[in-house]
Amino acid sequence: MAYTASLSPSKDRPGFNITFRHPCRQDAKGKLGLKVRRGLGTTDETEARGLVEQMNQLLADEGWWNANRYTQALGTFATVVVDAFYDGLQAGATASSVLRDSFIRLPDRTDGYARVLFVGTTGAGKTSLLRHFIGSDPERDRFPSTSTAKTTVSDIEVIPSEGPYKAAVTFFSEHAIQANVEDCVIAAATAVWEKMPDDKIADRLLHHADQRFRLSYVLGSWGTVSGDVEEDESNWDFGTQAGTAMVAMSDVGGVDAEEMRALQGELQGYVGRIRRMTDHQAQIIRAELLGSEMSQLDDDQFALEWFQSELQDEDEFRDLVLDIMDAIRQRFNQLTTGSLTWHGRSARWPELWTYQSSNREDFLRQVRWFSSNYAPEFGRLLTPLVDGIRVEGPFWSTFTQHKPRIVYLDGQGLGHTPESSSSVTTHITARFSDVDVILLVDNAEQPIQAAAQAVVRAVAASGHYGKLSIAFTHFDQVKGANLPKFADKKAHVLASLHNYLTRLRDVLNGPIVTAIERTIDDRCFMLGGLSIAQLPRGVVTQMEALFQQFEDSIQLPCAPKITPKYDATTLGFAVQRAVISFQSTWANRLGFASSLAVSSEHWTRVKALNTRIAKELDVEYDSLRPVADFVGRLAEEVSNYLDHPLDWTRSPEDDAESLEAVAPIRQTVFQELHSFAIARLVGEQLSEWRRALDLKGQGSAGRRASAIRGIYELAAPVPGTMQAKSAPRFLEAVQNIVHKAVNDAGGEMIGIAELMNRPH
Template sequence: MSTYQASKTRTQRAGWSVIFRHPAVVNPDTGKPGKRMRYGLGTRDDDEAEILVVALNAMLADERWWSASARAEASGRFPDRVVDIFFGPMTAEARDTRARREELLPLPSANEGYRTVLLLGTTGAGKTTVLRQLIGTDPETERFPTTATGRTTIADTEVIIGEGDYSAAVTFFSLDEVTAHLQDCVLQAALASHRGEDRSEIRRTLLQHRDERFRFNYVLGNGAPADNDASESVSGLLANTSFASRGAAADKGMPELGELSLDETNQLIDEVVDRVIAISDTAVARIEADLGSVLTDEDQLVRSELVEEGLDEYLRDDDDVHRLTDALVDEMRRRFDLIGNIGELRRNRQSWPTSWVWSTGDRAEFIRQLRRFTSNSKIGFGRLLTPLVDGVRVRGPFRPAWHEGDTPRLVIIDTEGLGHTVDSASSISTKFTRLIAEADAVTLVDSSKHPIQAAPTALLRSLARTGHGAKLHICFTHFDAVTGDNLPTPADRALHVVKACDGVLARIGQDLGVFAERPLRARVRDASFFLADCHRKLNADDDELTVAEFRRLLESLQRSGDRPTLAETRPVYDRTNLVVAIRDAVEGFHRHWRAILGLTTSNEVDKAHWASIKALSRRFAVMNQDEYRNLQPVADLQAWLQDQVWLMIQSPVTWTAGDPSVDEKQAMYDELANRLSERVLALAHERIFAQRSREWNHA
């Protein structure tokens, strides 16, 4: 039987903490009991900390306490802090941050006259820029929400347009999620060292997650450049370009973030880089020794992959790696101290922040304080909290200067981009599927320069097969970039953009039937909006056409959400057809994923790299997520099932009270698809995720 032992540790600036392996909590990296825990003891006194550690070791040594049911008895025998530390992890902590925001700042309902609008689009299409225009924030002075040329929006941004003060509810990623991604960064830095990358590239890899979702340099800074580094922002990737000698240090700005010296942080980052290099060398030497001469020189590719896989396994459970991660997490905690007494910062039992709420009547100050949670400005690097934020909900009297009439009653949700899927038949994230079902309007933001590429096509297919096609609005941004001698007028340019949809819609009709294509064509005709120069503040006189399009968009969004009355007649189906539809869907799903896993070959599906498959397994087992990049097994199963069910829905055997009109059929089919979609998604989640947790841990 394993012996469990707790030990105390402290950082340079905090009180004592305790580290131990928990005998009753599964370690997701091994699938066995013994997950590593680290909790603050709530004291700076050495003797008091020692008493608490002794008490915790007494509980670790006696199996009678290793059950949640023993908490009541333990409460009378051990210090409260020790009881909370030991029994707290046995009870899963609620992680639904959207529900937490709902408690702090509730969304208004349709009964109050509000409509919920979901903004979706590919990375860089201008989704957040459109949101800025709809809520009337100044792109020069306010810059809220944040925009950039690449992937910017990671946290969900929810804006409630309403009267009264400005209010905000911000929620944060859990400590486990942040720690897991930090460990990924340490691993990637070790791999960079193994590949022989220079020090600046190892440091960049350590601070910026490869998925571009967690840019920890926003929180910790870029580190102090060494004397031989050209620039803190110019890694070895640009060493031979003209940019290498043009690094410029960011001046200290954004006083609203507070003052913080980065000297200690930079020293820590250098120490972590040193340790990563040393750990990598040691681990690789051991792995190479274990491999020995089993592989010949002709097997170098296989050897390289085995070294990378072995390095991953070696580092995941290495105490030195955990200590490095702990030190970086402690640095991140310091950034929350910069908030001061503004608003209310709430923490969980691990003292990790879970939410922040604040209200004020001062719009300028409200926007300034939000920047620490939303900005990507380099002058704030080292003090920002942006990568740690998973959701921002705000409410206030936002409205654009060009809007006429009453304040629009809208809730606008902006989330991360759809990405750039290579297969137009790919599924969309389960997160988006759920948000679409809740929204009254879905606004696809797409570039006029290259409209309706793979990812938007996947979205249109999803809307069609789930019966949500009537929710579609399309904003074609960068309309000012559509030029040509054959396009002399705005009408010519608009027609040119819309024609790009024809082939996509025809293909959807071919694959999913006329009742999938029909509502989408109607929405492209009636709800397409052409937007130019959205990056700047619009003026009703100087930007007449774009302002007119935005006004038309607002009117359409406020009318959205109503569903047609269903006819009295009902479709009748043959159960056998449903069985066949499910069989075809499951077989298609298996073919698709066997090709992804490399078990078979397919001209339509690329084999995924082993590291991506391992990362997917880790998302399921450790992070409670059901996808990794474009690997989305739950979403894929839902899509395959929904496609086949949608085809079956359009082919009833008969109708109970005579054939309805085409419009009545459309309404009926959409309603059936709506209701089935939620059940199909729940089924896919249950079969692949919930019922397979042990297998995902083992993988």
Template sequence: MDVYRASKSRSQNRKGWYVTFRHPLRKDATGKVGLKVRRGLGTADDQEADLLVKQMNELLLDDTLWSIHAKSRARSLYDERVIAAFYEDLEPMQMTDLKAVRERELPYPRREEDYNQIRFTGGHERYEGLRQLLGLADEPFLQSNAIHAPHYELEWIACDSPTYEAVVTFLPFEKTKAYMEECVIKAAISYACDGGDHELARHFLQHEHEPFALRQLIGTTPAFYVTRFTATQPNVSVNEQVQEYIEIIRSQALQVRERLMETHDFTEKQFTYPTDDVLLAFEETWRGEIEFTLLIDALMEEVEKRFHSLPQGRWTYTSEEWPECWRFQAKDPNVTLRILSILTSQDESKCGKLLTPLVEGIRVRGSFSGRKGIFTVGPEKTDRVLSTNTMKGIDQSHTLVWVQETKRDSYDHMLPTLRYLISTGQIEKLHLCMHGDESEEWQRHAGQALEILLNDVKRELGWTAYSQAERQILRNSLYFSVEEVYERTIHTIEEYELLSVHPIYTNMMLSLIVKDACDAFYQKLETQDGLREKALCRRFAELGEDEYGGMKPQALMFTTLTETFYRSFFTQPSGWSHEDLTNDKREKAIAAICMHFSKALRTYLQANVCHQQIAEWQGAYGRNGKNANKKRAQDLNGIFEEVLPSSHRLIDQPKCVKHLYGLMKEAIESSGGILLS
């Protein structure tokens, strides 16, 4: 039996001690038992820390206590801090809701105080709307372009306050470590597969699929800026420490490559054109090297030093002794804005001294421009399927302002958001603000582009969707100034009322509708390379997330179901309780049903795709060795089939139809509709 030992260490910017040890029951990414964990001891006293480490070592030597069922017995023997450090890792990890942390530190005004929550969306122009309302056009941390769009959630509480307060939440320890490991792995793979120094530097210093720029935290190298289009290196000084990291990756990449060619009979050609078998074998071997662990530990320690750059404020920490949030206040707004600029800088000349990649969210409260409200901007992407976080941000807002350049040739990037608002009954939140040239020519151009967009809506969701969107955009909510939007919506916080209009439905077509949704989901579900599928499994299994690298299975499932039910069922009632109803009343009644259904469906999918199948996600992530990629793909298919089976298996899993029928029935009846069985 392996001997597991614990040791104590001190955080870079803390007096308190934390314990590190390899867990005898938890597996790392290579499938080997002995995952390295880190937990705070809650003390700055050396002797007390030594006593706790001694207790942990005793626990690690007693394998009769290595079970969640032995937790109560261990409690009678050891300090509660030791119990928490060891047994917490035997239960499914629940990532901290960092928005809830910001709410705890700096809460939103109460609803009865009549604060409208306005969310700005769109491309990088969405920050223009926030700047205009707050009168902060020159603030660098609110500047955005297509290349350097902020990756964090920004929340601004504009109120009558004598002080200016801010709370900043940071990426969790495990998520930061995951990003770093993926950068190191991809850098080594790219070099081993003949990518050269510039590919190694590019993947090491900038995450391939996430907005995590490691170069901003540890420094950069000229090779990062070299591309296949230009071989000239810019005037960037060589960072010796970064160069040392790169040398380690380079030498280890070649050693792992040679070993795989010997043990797996891989050829030079297979590394030049790598398959999933090559990529996954390389990752598994590289992760198992002690040099990999030492490199990640060194990088995490170096990154942790960046928190020293913040001025005095109030810190809170996680159980790993990792900064969770930082709060400060000032009487001078310029001081607040200057500190926020330090936190969110994208200045390439300051690489190695920035904290930007670790910022997860910012909430500010203060008096700006004499306006009152809650204004938010999120890290949204213009993908065909919105992320779950983007959907939640829209749901929580009272008003959604899409800021759009008038001179754009196409507005089709608006389509996913528009489809979401319609299919979830929230289209009345939308206000469109055109930014840029306001001449008659460009206003006419905007109208034509919007008409093309509305025709796309009609093609995908039907005539009712077209009617709803057309009325909301072209008649009610097309503006050329965010001030107009603000004045129009500042006093329009409304709850949906139960209408005295009753759509009547029959459930005869439900099985066919569910079959259509199943077919659509599996047609849209794209197969990805083995590394990305494994990284997706890690998000579900360990990081409390549901997407990676463009893969959004839970969001795709939600979108497919809501749009299918909207198009094929909710907008097709068998009749109405009154015949002389206006289209407006009919559409509002349908919107109320869609809103109830979408809320219930989100809860259902969160429970059934994530929480209830956490063991399946962990098993899929832990796949290694021969045929691991094929088995992982089967695992993923099994997870999805459990919730939304493929159409040919629906007859064998009637519980899917039963669950969806229950959600649909509750949504219709709670909104005043009638469902005939």
């Protein structure tokens, strides 16, 4: 294929753009030839045409298509041409946590700080609790943001300390944001295909299906004009002044009428373009489908997938995505304070924003651009583009004079349904080993539902159960004639926890559950009224007890005085059970089996997962988490195996001592399984994921499901089956992880030869 560049005038500003398909970068479908558009930084058409010619020379010679030729290319071509081409070939971006570390180091127990990881369902009150811990006023500060919807979409790290206020904000990569924009445009086009009105089309464009990426924050809300307040026809006014209070709270300033009209015009233009390109493509596809002998169901599914696939090949689609990306990029121009560090040689996409101030009000005003969900500022906010916020400064609680040294780590909430909570995302579980307390924040009105159960299960299997504490929020709403006293209400809430722990014995061996039951009551705290600034004395007492729990967590446990010995020959059975469970779950999700516990996933969600993995954006999509499922099942079965040593260096005094000896092994195995699972399910199978994504035509959804099932069977074969030729290597890899963890803890793995020589 010949690659050539073209020239076009820049939109909304003087100058020219260069557009070309990159021979070494993949598009949304995983194919080489990503469409790239860059500003040339000149208004001289003759100069611009000369730059296009230089790009064509570079595109014509494959010898330049290597990142190592960047320096040589600078000596041959103009910098703007070289940067436009080589930005796509440079090494991967620095990890966001490392970038934040470059400005604000995250302290740990060696610095006298305890690290506390907040985990819980959306709406349980994680962020409201965090506000009280850091002394953030709900009306004056409004940091971090809260709402009943999914508000916290990035990692938020708060370090209370003396000194000035500092912030380090990192962003998702340009590649990841563009992929989300592509998803939104496809969803909006699908709404046109389904003959929906403009407001529904705009909703699909502005709100990603995963409910976390919201273009409305950046581009503005559809149909909103400053000053327009429609009467609530359904009369749901309870006489509150919440709306008035919200407007009064704004010290950043909402989008004015003129700017809002401009935003609406921009959005209307996007919707109009989506309608035109969709109608054109739909006419072609539906005409070709006429006379087909396919069933109506197959016809609808095939036609829609065909339509979505063909749409992504259209220049109109690519141009629209690039225009939206340009609009997003322009939002960074509003940052007049702080320092932006840019990713890439042409400095087109930010990777780090840093800021320091001695004034709390000024500091939070600037940080809110990256964390706010304040509707009157939609069109200016950068919140959906942010993947991490780290702040440091005098963030001390106001309900006590005590100033504990604690690092607070908050993140995305978990799902509510059993399906969405079957496995805790690896973005959370991978941090278990780096923290001192795992604080499960749960709603006392409906305690220990699906998401909370998944957290308790994951913490138990990981060996980190000694870090678990639970904060039950909304305790003030626990009411009943049979619950007159605090003790009665607490017992009512804890009963749900103990009921689940009883059922957990069906998954994990008794000793772990018994260990949790022995101490969990003392690590449960009842909280209420978190939405108000002045906490009741009873809640303050519980919060102070929580602080004490956090501070005590950095005391190092005594080293185990005994070590276990294991029968290496029986580990294979544990791995076999784990893989069978994993394969069975995904057979149900992919539609190859049926179960009351796990339902079949819609083909569009399976394809969305496929897309995320094939484009190396993530290893999961919404509640579809193959890596987390794989880690969870392996960790549980290996944990059960570790609970049954063949022997000890001496007999344990009790179950507590044996658990303490095995816990470090569990923790090491759990941590190592994360990288192992990603390598097996994703890294080594990336070409297969891309082939599955590229499937098209009638029945492609079913063939894609079969391909993904094949990936799982190849990456995680069931040991002991004749069909799995790769099973021995897979089993050996898992055995090596366990063997190393046991040996590093001073234990011993006994092989079959040694077992044969042991006295009976």
